[in-house]
Amino acid sequence: MKSFGRPVADRRQLWTKALWIGIWLVFLASPVEDLVGGEHGGTATVLGSLGLTAFVICYLTLVFRYTSRVFEWRVVHVSFGALLALAMILSFAFGTAWLGLFVYVAVSAGAVLPLRHAAWAIPAVTGVMILIGLRTDSVADLLGSLAVLTLLVGFAMTGVRELVRTTIQLRQARATVAQLAANEERLRLARDLHDLLGHSLSLITLKSELAGRMLPAHPDKAAQQVADIEQVSRQALVDVREAVSGYRRRTLAGELAGARTALTAAGVEADVPLQAPAVLPAEEGETALAWALREAVTNVVRHSGARRCTVAFTSRHTLDGPVVELSVEDDGRGGQAAAQGNGLTGLTERVEAVGGVLDVGPGDRRGFRLTARVPLDRGETPASGDAALGSSP
Numbered sequence: 001m002k003s004f005g006r007p008v009a010d011r012r013q014l015w016t017k018a019l020w021i022g023i024w025l026v027f028l029a030s031p032v033e034d035l036v037g038g039e040h041g042g043t044a045t046v047l048g049s050l051g052l053t054a055f056v057i058c059y060l061t062l063v064f065r066y067t068s069r070v071f072e073w074r075v076v077h078v079s080f081g082a083l084l085a086l087a088m089i090l091s092f093a094f095g096t097a098w099l100g101l102f103v104y105v106a107v108s109a110g111a112v113l114p115l116r117h118a119a120w121a122i123p124a125v126t127g128v129m130i131l132i133g134l135r136t137d138s139v140a141d142l143l144g145s146l147a148v149l150t151l152l153v154g155f156a157m158t159g160v161r162e163l164v165r166t167t168i169q170l171r172q173a174r175a176t177v178a179q180l181a182a183n184e185e186r187l188r189l190a191r192d193l194h195d196l197l198g199h200s201l202s203l204i205t206l207k208s209e210l211a212g213r214m215l216p217a218h219p220d221k222a223a224q225q226v227a228d229i230e231q232v233s234r235q236a237l238v239d240v241r242e243a244v245s246g247y248r249r250r251t252l253a254g255e256l257a258g259a260r261t262a263l264t265a266a267g268v269e270a271d272v273p274l275q276a277p278a279v280l281p282a283e284e285g286e287t288a289l290a291w292a293l294r295e296a297v298t299n300v301v302r303h304s305g306a307r308r309c310t311v312a313f314t315s316r317h318t319l320d321g322p323v324v325e326l327s328v329e330d331d332g333r334g335g336q337a338a339a340q341g342n343g344l345t346g347l348t349e350r351v352e353a354v355g356g357v358l359d360v361g362p363g364d365r366r367g368f369r370l371t372a373r374v375p376l377d378r379g380e381t382p383a384s385g386d387a388a389l390g391s392s393p
Contacts, residue, residue, distance in 0.1 A: 031097055035052070055087065087104070091133075095136060133146070200236035255290040262297055269307060277324060282377055313326055328370045
């Protein structure tokens with residue numbers, strides 16, 4: 001399901017899509033059997049084979065190229081009209097065994113036509129099939145077999161088509177949001193650098209000009225200006241370093257958003273809080289929890305083979321004081337091997353450096369669980385003891 005709604009990108013995906021579509025060519029078994037049975041003359045068999053080949057080409061053209069997006073409506077209308085005409089001619093000429101072609105016409109209507117058009121086209125196709133079928137079968141027989149199937153499959157395809165197109169729109173919207181977030185971050189960085197360096201660089205330029213004018217006649221005053229330049233430049237360097245450290249610091253809010261995106265992209269059902277807890281430890285403690293969340297989610301995506309991952313925060317009181325507990329649990333393969341060789345040793349040291357504890361081991365649901373506990377400042381008190389901070393799927 002990772003590639004659902006994406007265009008075919010390579011030969012493997014092309015063959016996968018062709019195989020999936022090919023499975024539904026089973027309804028051609030009756031026309032093929034009718035042709036091979038030899039009940040028709042040589043000319044009729046050749047014409048029927050050519051007509052059936054043209055029908056399949058029209059059908060595959062529609063469902064392969066225009067299910068997710070229509071580039072040229074004229075081609076769609078011509079192909080669909082040819083498909084309907086071939087189904088009518090072949091089923092009228094060769095009999096009941098060919099009525100299954102109308103199933104493909106209904107599928108094509110549901111796959112490529114706008115929803116308001118497909119809503120009446122599918123019943124119309126079914127009605128045409130019934131009218132042609134009345135030459136040899138009764139209405140009850142037709143309704144009990146192909147008519148209901150044609151309606152159901154046609155309208156089911158409209159649902160699949162809308163799901164595909166909605167998925168494409170969601171992917172495009174996600175890419176747009178990511179681009180807007182990146183642009184906003186660049187604007188914030190530009191504003192911060194301007195605020196940090198604009199005044200300092202202007203002052204340095206001004207004092208440099210003053211020092212240049214004072215140097216021949218007043219070397220002592222020029223030296224004072226140079227000393228001021230050094231002090232301003234050092235302070236500017238300190239400000240820049242502090243700003244860069246702030247940009248590089250991991251935050252729980254950022255890691256939660258990244259975890260939700262990474263799990264969803266990997267096809268893992270993500271039960272992740274929408275926002276960080278209201279009460280957080282000091283900056284170093286929050287950074288440690290953020291690294292723990294990133295490492296745990298990375299292991300789930302790369303090694304677990306899980307279908308679901310749950311992230312939860314709990315505030316509690318312990319004998320050593322109040323703590324915030326992060327728990328990441330999956331329903332994957334689990335096992336003790338996951339605790340070795342995945343960067344958890346360094347993560348343990350990072351959590352212990354802020355007075356916390358890191359536990360790893362099997363989860364309650366057969367999978368793997370990572371738990372990190374980081375102390376709050378003595379002045380901070382959890383909202384309620386042993387109360388899990390809300391998570392949202």
